[in-house]
Amino acid sequence: MSLSHALLAALSQQCATGYELAQHFDGCLGHFWKASHQQIYRDLAKLEAQGQVQHEVMPQVGKPERKLYQITPLGLGELQRWIASPADPSPIRDALLVKLYAGNCVEPAVLLAELAQQRAQHANRLEMYQAIESQYFADPASLAYAQRLIWLTLQAGLMYEQQRLAWCDLALKEINRC
């Protein structure tokens, strides 16, 4: 997949400008897909050339014009086709594990520092996810279908960070023992 599918996914829920999409990719959607505004503007232009999105210019007073994008039926079809087409789980690309793989080239203290640093970041993210959960998903049983799906993505984040945190603790303990 590429960013185009993520853009279609975002626009399937809500019309937006490139600027707003960039914000989404910095917030909610950004927890599982990152994109810079440059990439977003470029891909929106491409999607529009393919007829999958279209925009309407919204003038504003005292502010720059906004280009409000919406998904077209063609774009929705492509989104549905993509969702239904089976894909492999995203390949893992984990620099930290590569560092451990060659970890005998450095002092153990170097690995410990890097592990501690990453552990802290995972702990931060976990706290953030927990805050989101208690603020927006306090009562999961009462959620509508679409909200329940979002809740599931949040659970994926929570479970991932918990597991990562536990692994960092294991690695710190093991390397300290040596």
Add this chain to the structure above:
Amino acid sequence: MSLSHALLAALSQQCATGYELAQHFDGCLGHFWKASHQQIYRDLAKLEAQGQVQHEVMPQVGKPERKLYQITPLGLGELQRWIASPADPSPIRDALLVKLYAGNCVEPAVLLAELAQQRAQHANRLEMYQAIESQYFADPASLAYAQRLIWLTLQAGLMYEQQRLAWCDLALKEINRC
């Protein structure tokens, strides 16, 4: 990070040809970093131009010549520098979560099928990791330092797949309930 650091990491453990490196990236190292042979040959040439690796041509009878690469002191220095430089945890790029995010655009059965398919792949990988563990790491307490580090990368894989499997089960259950 890019592939170059992973190549240095591999060569820090063992001299190898491009072909052998491609095999490593299809096996052990490949569990946390993927690379195609095209990319490997290209990056080896770049690393050699930078003086971080060097090769020796090994003629063979009845087979093509091999270029055996080894890491240079300069390359080892760069590897050590890279390992010691703090990095953010790899950003999550998860197409499946993007699919759920826009999951209200398709029938629930479509999501269930995709989740079941991914669940099966995670179960496969988990089994594979467990097989590696019982074959090569039956007695973790007796491992030398470098082996212990490899064992930690294996634990990361095991924990990741277990957690992913549990999440797929949660998602299947939740979507079935609707």
Add this chain to the structure above:
DNA sequence: TAACCCATGTAACCTGTTACATGATTAA
């Protein structure tokens, strides 16, 4: 005789990142 293994590469393309650029309004 067909397919696979060994072993190397080139070229085109797609995707993602970084740097640069504009220009008005608003809050500290």
Add this chain to the structure above:
DNA sequence: TTAATCATGTAACAGGTTACATGGGTTA
């Protein structure tokens, strides 16, 4: 007056994927 927010982009580059190419040796 400095920085941040709103809102759009271009250009160059780095990294990753796919397709194409060669050619002998081995196994089914």
